[in-house]
Amino acid sequence: MTPTATAERTTADLLLEWDRRRPRSQQTMFGMSELGACRRRAGYRLAGTVPTNSGGSLQAVMGTGIHEAAASALRDLQADGLIPADALIEHEVAFAGILGHLDMYIEPDLTDIKTTSDRWLRKLKVQGPPASHLWQTHGYAAALIAEGRKVKRIIVDYLARDTGEQWRWTGRFDPQHVRDALNWVDEVRATPLDDLARDHQPDSAWCQHCPFRDLCWEGALIGRDPRSVLFVEDPDAAAWARKLADARTRKSQAEADEKEAKGALDALRPNTAGVEVVAVPGFDKALKYTVSFPERLDSTQVRKDYAAAGRPVPTRKSAKGEVKLELVDAGPEVFIPGGEA
Numbered sequence: 029m030t031p032t033a034t035a036e037r038t039t040a041d042l043l044l045e046w047d048r049r050r051p052r053s054q055q056t057m058f059g060m061s062e063l064g065a066c067r068r069r070a071g072y073r074l075a076g077t078v079p080t081n082s083g084g085s086l087q088a089v090m091g092t093g094i095h096e097a098a099a100s101a102l103r104d105l106q107a108d109g110l111i112p113a114d115a116l117i118e119h120e121v122a123f124a125g126i127l128g129h130l131d132m133y134i135e136p137d138l139t140d141i142k143t144t145s146d147r148w149l150r151k152l153k154v155q156g157p158p159a160s161h162l163w164q165t166h167g168y169a170a171a172l173i174a175e176g177r178k179v180k181r182i183i184v185d186y187l188a189r190d191t192g193e194q195w196r197w198t199g200r201f202d203p204q205h206v207r208d209a210l211n212w213v214d215e216v217r218a219t220p221l222d223d224l225a226r227d228h229q230p231d232s233a234w235c236q237h238c239p240f241r242d243l244c245w246e247g248a249l250i251g252r253d254p255r256s257v258l259f260v261e262d263p264d265a266a267a268w269a270r271k272l273a274d275a276r277t278r279k280s281q282a283e284a285d286e287k288e289a290k291g292a293l294d295a296l297r298p299n300t301a302g303v304e305v306v307a308v309p310g311f312d313k314a315l316k317y318t319v320s321f322p323e324r325l326d327s328t329q330v331r332k333d334y335a336a337a338g339r340p341v342p343t344r345k346s347a348k349g350e351v352k353l354e355l356v357d358a359g360p361e362v363f364i365p366g367g368e369a
């Protein structure tokens with residue numbers, strides 16, 4: 029890298045470059061961290077497809093930095109005799125031909141570190157780890173057990189990158205998670221690549237940083253939503269329209285159900301301000317009531333103030349056209365795709 033080239037690179041560019049050059053980033057084999065994440069991405073990996081995108085993200089780089097700092101501290105503690113000499117730190121394992129790198133194992137406990145956003149952490153605290161995290165950590169545990177080691181507890185330390193808040197999940201080893209993970213891999217292997225589901229949306233962080241993004245969504249109509257490739261692959265307009273109608277019915281029913289249940293449970297709310305958590309006998313989650321009085325922009329007053337000052341309210345035109353799609357009665361004047369003019 030010449031001095032000029034270095035000066036032109038932003039810090040973000042350098043961090044992504046550092047990440048790309050790490051041997052782990054160059055691993056092209058399907059790994060335990062991809063279990064349960066996206067069937068199509070797993071299919072590309074298992075088929076040995078060459079990545080079309082560099083992948084990686086700044087959030088992932090921050091996570092890698094945190095992992096490296098934790099591993100360095102653990103190695104120092106091990107060198108000082110403060111954790112056992114046989115503790116495994118950043119250790120490679122394999123189970124059923126799938127490679128993984130566990131963060132820490134001090135018999136009989138396996139610990140994994142996961143960095144996340146505060147928003148996602150709040151969800152995790154309510155719903156617990158997703159299947160993909162359980163399958164990944166149980167994959168490590170299965171590999172250790174196959175080596176003749178004991179695994180009693182699996183610990184996942186979640187750390188929010190934006191707030192620094194930590195939340196620890198602890199569970200017992202459950203072989204059912206290993207069976208579920210292997211069944212998932214078997215299903216992916218048995219499905220032709222082109223038929224594998226795209227498990228994430230193209231505008232999600234998952235797809236934005238996926239090494240197969242271009243390949244996965246190629247075939248979409250130019251100037252149209254990347255998901256138009258789904259129609260190209262399955263041009264059954266009536267089926268897609270039915271799917272849209274069905275989704276909207278379920279959504280409105282779910283919203284009505286949510287309003288009804290939330291209203292009924294307001295009977296148990298003990299607070300008129302602040303936060304209170306209420307246990308629900310016979311249900312495995314508690315109810316957390318947060319009563320706040322958020323300030324919202326008074327758009328009516330803003331418009332009045334601008335009008336009084338004789339100035340137009342500042343607005344910004346969306347760079348991308350917004351598409352509204354409604355289901356309406358079909359009349360004789362409607363456009364028929366591919367029909368006669």
Ligand code: SF4
Nearest residue numbers: 066069226235238244
């Ligand atoms: S681009 Fe998205 S849907 Fe496609 S393989 Fe990658 S993660 Fe899956």
